[in-house]
Amino acid sequence: MSIVLSEQEILRREKLNQLRALGINPYPPEEFKVTATAQDILENFEKFPDTYKQVTIAGRIMSFNVMGSASFAKLQDSTGRIQIYLKRDDICPGEDKTLYNTVFKKLLDLGDYIGVKGYVFTTQTGEVSVHVQEFTLLSKSLKPLPIVKRDEEGNIHDAFTDPELRYRQRYVDLTVNPEFKQIFMKRSKVISSMRDYFNSQGWMEVETPILQAIHGGAAARPFKTHHNTLDMQLFLRIANELYLKRLIVAGFDGVYEFGKMFRNEGMDRTHNPEFTSVEIYVAYKDYIWMMEMVENCLEYVTRAVNGIPVVQVGENEINFAGPYTRLTMYESIQKYTGIDVSAMDEAALRKTCADLNIEIDDTMGKGKLIDEIFSAKVEANLIQPTYITDYPIEMTPLAKKHRSKEGLVERFELFVNGKEIANAYSELNDPIDQRQRFEEQLELAGRGDQEAMAMDDDFLRALEYGMPPTSGLGIGIDRFVMLMTNQHTIQEVLFFPQMRPEKKAKVATADDFIKIGVPAEWVQVLNQMGFNTIEELKAANPNKVFNDLGGMRKKLKLDITMPAKEVVMAWFEK
RNA sequence: GAUUCUGUAGCUCAGCCGGUAGAGCAUAACACUUUUAAUGUUGGGGUCCUGGGUUCGAGUCCCAGCAGGAUCACCA
Numbered sequence: 001m002s003i004v005l006s007e008q009e010i011l012r013r014e015k016l017n018q019l020r021a022l023g024i025n026p027y028p029p030e031e032f033k034v035t036a037t038a039q040d041i042l043e044n045f046e047k048f049p050d051t052y053k054q055v056t057i058a059g060r061i062m063s064f065n066v067m068g069s070a071s072f073a074k075l076q077d078s079t080g081r082i083q084i085y086l087k088r089d090d091i092c093p094g095e096d097k098t099l100y101n102t103v104f105k106k107l108l109d110l111g112d113y114i115g116v117k118g119y120v121f122t123t124q125t126g127e128v129s130v131h132v133q134e135f136t137l138l139s140k141s142l143k144p145l146p147i148v149k150r151d152e153e154g155n156i157h158d159a160f161t162d163p164e165l166r167y168r169q170r171y172v173d174l175t176v177n178p179e180f181k182q183i184f185m186k187r188s189k190v191i192s193s194m195r196d197y198f199n200s201q202g203w204m205e206v207e208t209p210i211l212q213a214i215h216g217g218a219a220a221r222p223f224k225t226h227h228n229t230l231d232m233q234l235f236l237r238i239a240n241e242l243y244l245k246r247l248i249v250a251g252f253d254g255v256y257e258f259g260k261m262f263r264n265e266g267m268d269r270t271h272n273p274e275f276t277s278v279e280i281y282v283a284y285k286d287y288i289w290m291m292e293m294v295e296n297c298l299e300y301v302t303r304a305v306n307g308i309p310v311v312q313v314g315e316n317e318i319n320f321a322g323p324y325t326r327l328t329m330y331e332s333i334q335k336y337t338g339i340d341v342s343a344m345d346e347a348a349l350r351k352t353c354a355d356l357n358i359e360i361d362d363t364m365g366k367g368k369l370i371d372e373i374f375s376a377k378v379e380a381n382l383i384q385p386t387y388i389t390d391y392p393i394e395m396t397p398l399a400k401k402h403r404s405k406e407g408l409v410e411r412f413e414l415f416v417n418g419k420e421i422a423n424a425y426s427e428l429n430d431p432i433d434q435r436q437r438f439e440e441q442l443e444l445a446g447r448g449d450q451e452a453m454a455m456d457d458d459f460l461r462a463l464e465y466g467m468p469p470t471s472g473l474g475i476g477i478d479r480f481v482m483l484m485t486n487q488h489t490i491q492e493v494l495f496f497p498q499m500r501p502e503k504k505a506k507v508a509t510a511d512d513f514i515k516i517g518v519p520a521e522w523v524q525v526l527n528q529m530g531f532n533t534i535e536e537l538k539a540a541n542p543n544k545v546f547n548d549l550g551g552m553r554k555k556l557k558l559d560i561t562m563p564a565k566e567v568v569m570a571w572f573e574k
Numbered sequence: 575g576a577u578u579c580u581g582u583a584g585c586u587c588a589g590c591c592g593g594u595a596g597a598g599c600a601u602a603a604c605a606c607u608u609u610u611a612a613u614g615u616u617g618g619g620g621u622c623c624u625g626g627g628u629u630c631g632a633g634u635c636c637c638a639g640c641a642g643g644a645u646c647a648c649c650a
Binding site for chain 2 (some may be wrong): 006007008009011063064066067068069071072074083085086087088089109110122123124128129143144145147148149150151155159160161162163164165167168176218219220265268269270271362371373396413420421423447451476481498499500502511
């Protein structure tokens with residue numbers, strides 16, 4: 001971040017003052033009535049030319065092309081870019097040519113918002129353009145945008161690609177790289193179409209607490225915070241599962257919630273500390289029913305977003321039309337390693353891991369060992385949507401025991417393109433069993449597992465009143481959007497991914513300098529000379545500073561009064 | 575957290591063996607009435623990420639730090 005204003009920023013501020021001096025408000029308050037958009041004009045003008053004899057459009061100026069008394073510029077609105085054409089004598093029919101010669105040619109910059117009124121025509125080179133009859137400055141831009149040039153073949157020159165700048169200043173990214181807006185428009189469509197699907201089934205959207213006294217429903221480390229009035233520790237939720245189940249106890253048949261979850265863990269290509277999930281719980285259903293629901297829902301969403309149920313992700317063409325392949329966890333391991341782990345005890349599993357070169361440690365139990373084998377050998381192979389079902393009970397404290405297979409639970413995860421995107425259970429509604437599972441978690445916590453779930457007595461109380469058999473599902477929205485938009489980092493599908501704070505250089509305010517006697521108009525000069533704090537200034541040689549001020553005044557062609565030498569000396573005495 | 579790469583003008587990037595900091599675009603001035611990566615001429619613009627060290631001399635070499643990327647580890 002630059003400490004002082006760059007040459008171009010100073011110039012733009014001067015232009016701002018000149019505009020005001022001409023009686024032009026650079027930030028006018030009035031509504032500006034727009035009658036057309038760039039996309040609308042470009043798509044329809046040739047078909048219905050009469051409709052576009054008088055249009056008013058507004059947007060940002062993204063390029064200039066001035067040729068004497070005629071000019072072209074590109075205006076970018078939310079739908080795209082369109083060329084505008086200005087002729088001096090159209091803008092200024094009388095003797096006074098200020099509006100064109102000074103305001104348009106000298107005082108407008110790339111990035112300014114303007115509104116124009118005119119008629120649509122096609123130039124000699126065949127480009128649909130707006131011939132401007134009136135223009136209005138709508139907002140002056142004081143910071144130059146990065147310049148991205150595109151040639152006729154669509155090649156991009158000087159692309160604005162630095163991920164750090166793009167994520168920190170998403171407003172700049174989406175202005176100069178508007179094609180990335182598609183990702184976020186699709187994201188919005190994913191959520192709205194999924195909501196439509198759930199609503200059409202009669203399920204109800206609900207909101208549950210983000211601030212929770214007990215963080216339950218998942219295995220993860222939470223963010224801690226504190227409520228002052230209650231003087232108690234609160235956690236940002238790592239999941240909303242236990243609250244949604246309370247609502248099923250309360251008598252709703254189907255509830256779902258889109259929302260942010262917060263996990264205080266590592267960040268990488270597929271993890272952001274806050275992320276969006278949707279969870280849905282439907283009474284009187286089981287996980288078998290849920291598989292079919294997910295197939296219907298995801299096909300519906302994929303069609304809504306892409307028009308077809310197929311989406312290209314990297315090299316793979318992924319088809320979301322069901323039914324999806326179903327494999328039990330044991331079957332999947334058998335399929336990809338040839339090993340049957342279903343009857344193995346812990347010792348045998350450890351040997352298998354060793355044979356397969358999978359790293360393990362002593363704390364891992366049977367369930368974890370199986371999961372390790374699965375992660376290492378199976379996951380990456382699951383490209384087309386695939387259900388993995390029937391997980392070891394040790395890893396899943398909130399799922400119902402399997403109806404027929406000992407030691408397993410009724411759970412599935414949906415894998416697509418080698419990644420898990422959904423997780424579902426026949427929910428555990430036996431309060432006695434649930435209490436035992438929590439107690440097992442407490443044991444794990446006692447052994448040092450920081451992610452073990454806490455006992456939630458109120459949730460158990462709710463189950464004791466009776467929860468109908470229920471199936472529940474969670475989908476990671478960010479990862480699903482990554483699939484739908486063919487992006488391979490989560491940062492690309494979040495408007496504002498988490499970043500470390502920007503380093504801000506220590507800078508004294510102008511007031512601090514004025515307090516020690518520096519005239520206001522000289523503060524910036526001192527900044528430009530490298531004195532950003534009073535301490536830095538005082539450490540300098542007063543005589544040299546005085547001399548350099550004269551030099552800077554000349555160099556910057558400043559028309560301001562030179563302070564007397566005694567005045568400068570006084571700065572160093574206070 | 576580990577490894578590795580990167581950080582130079584508003585933006586994208588050069589910068590050799592350590593010797594006064596470069597280009598394109600943007601910007602300013604002039605010319606130009608259908609351009610489109612417009613063009614031509616001229617000019618201005620720099621805390622070379624920060625702090626140390628080596629050296630007569632550091633954008634460049636060394637050390638530490640900061641920020642970001644990639645890979646790995648952790649993590650439903």
